[in-house]
Amino acid sequence: MIATPGLARRLVLLGLAGTVLVGLGMPVLQSLGDNAFLLLVVAGGVIAALGARLEGIEGRRALIVIIGIGLAMRMLALPAPPILSTDVFRYVWDGLVQGAGINPYRYVPADPALAALRPAAVYPFINRADYAVTIYPPVAQAFFFLVTRLSESPLAIKLALVACEGATLLALIGLLRLTGQPPTRVAAYAWHPLPVWEIAGQGHVDGLMIALMMLGLWLALIVGRRYGGAGAVVLAALVKPFALIALPGLWRPWDWRMIALVPVVVAAAYLPYLSVGRDVLGFLATGYVQEEGLASGWGFTLLRLWRFSAGEWPHDTGIYLGLCLAILAALALRTGFRRDRTPERSLRDINLSIVMLLFLLSPEFPWYLLMAVPFLSIAATLPGWALTVGGFVLYDVVPGDPQLSYDDRSAILAALVLAAALAQAAFTRRSGTYR
Numbered sequence: 001m002i003a004t005p006g007l008a009r010r011l012v013l014l015g016l017a018g019t020v021l022v023g024l025g026m027p028v029l030q031s032l033g034d035n036a037f038l039l040l041v042v043a044g045g046v047i048a049a050l051g052a053r054l055e056g057i058e059g060r061r062a063l064i065v066i067i068g069i070g071l072a073m074r075m076l077a078l079p080a081p082p083i084l085s086t087d088v089f090r091y092v093w094d095g096l097v098q099g100a101g102i103n104p105y106r107y108v109p110a111d112p113a114l115a116a117l118r119p120a121a122v123y124p125f126i127n128r129a130d131y132a133v134t135i136y137p138p139v140a141q142a143f144f145f146l147v148t149r150l151s152e153s154p155l156a157i158k159l160a161l162v163a164c165e166g167a168t169l170l171a172l173i174g175l176l177r178l179t180g181q182p183p184t185r186v187a188a189y190a191w192h193p194l195p196v197w198e199i200a201g202q203g204h205v206d207g208l209m210i211a212l213m214m215l216g217l218w219l220a221l222i223v224g225r226r227y228g229g230a231g232a233v234v235l236a237a238l239v240k241p242f243a244l245i246a247l248p249g250l251w252r253p254w255d256w257r258m259i260a261l262v263p264v265v266v267a268a269a270y271l272p273y274l275s276v277g278r279d280v281l282g283f284l285a286t287g288y289v290q291e292e293g294l295a296s297g298w299g300f301t302l303l304r305l306w307r308f309s310a311g312e313w314p315h316d317t318g319i320y321l322g323l324c325l326a327i328l329a330a331l332a333l334r335t336g337f338r339r340d341r342t343p344e345r346s347l348r349d350i351n352l353s354i355v356m357l358l359f360l361l362s363p364e365f366p367w368y369l370l371m372a373v374p375f376l377s378i379a380a381t382l383p384g385w386a387l388t389v390g391g392f393v394l395y396d397v398v399p400g401d402p403q404l405s406y407d408d409r410s411a412i413l414a415a416l417v418l419a420a421a422l423a424q425a426a427f428t429r430r431s432g433t434y435r
Helices: 005-032 034-053 059-077 087-099 138-148 154-178 183-190 193-201 206-223 226-237 241-249 256-284 301-310 316-336 343-361 366-372 382-394 406-431
Strands: none
Touching: 005 034, 005 059, 005 193, 034 183, 034 193, 034 382, 059 154, 059 183, 059 193, 087 138, 087 154, 138 154, 138 206, 138 256, 154 183, 154 193, 154 206, 154 343, 193 206, 193 366, 193 382, 206 226, 206 241, 206 343, 206 366, 226 241, 226 256, 241 256, 241 316, 241 343, 241 366, 301 316, 301 406, 316 343, 343 366, 343 382, 343 406, 366 382, 382 406
């Protein structure tokens, strides 16, 4: 397909506008505050959506423009200091501890046994340094170790995660071709403000999890290696467990070998760290659930909103979690037992499960929403856009900057996603199409 000058020019202008917004992001955040920053990133989300819908442009040239501008956005974001979390410093710490031959699940960073391993540029910024061993699973730990063999710095972690995004983009391009969609739709990921800020800017390891998950989908749906794809998804879940939600899209009814593959991969990944015994689950098993309000229920937005209106009921946390798991299990069973299975249908089913999982159970950190962003290229929905762009309302990083309370902003995000879901459902009924 030959590009018309008007369409090609429009694509370039959109991308340049997005790059300018990223370049303005940190100065605006520092000088004008969170609300102005929110306007910038929402504008960036609109630009990503428009770029993804521009069609009629020759594929190779469009991809060069989209990926080149997406890389420029990330180069601008790489120097950004941590503004929501200091997780990237914990990644570096876990890597250098392993480099010294020490199991990262054995000691908290403040333990005297690690006194000789405290670089001034890293140790003062480690979160939970005096009471929590690492929370990150073994595939994430292997990544931290490998990257820090090259450089023990947050910038090295960020660069490695941007490289992981390259694998995500390649998988997305392959899946777009498989489903007969224009390659320009990769702009929905490449230009989306959430991965630009949370992977390149903040260095969250979710970038590795997403790359492995998308590699799994590529292997299963394009190459035809379902077990290899399932193995990659399990490895992604050993970076962050939420990735396991994609596995039903690769499963076939009564395929017990794929089910048996899960514990085998998990056991093999944990084997190098088993010298600490049961402590190998780290802070995830010793306090994270309580600290984030997940055990009490206050960490779940919908349950918290219910309590504000109806009060706290006996056992309401267990009831809420039971309902959520029942919904997610029903979606997984529908996906796994679907008869009219096509790659496009599987991708849409996985996307629905991911959006529902994040909406119901995410601990409300914006970077947890990252795993929904790749599906805006291959299986876009209005709730997916509302969740991933609207997630920026949760930012609260400028001390003293006046804005609504966190509970109010969480409620706004939930309302945006629900409104988008209703609008999507209404459109689907009118058009008679699956969206």
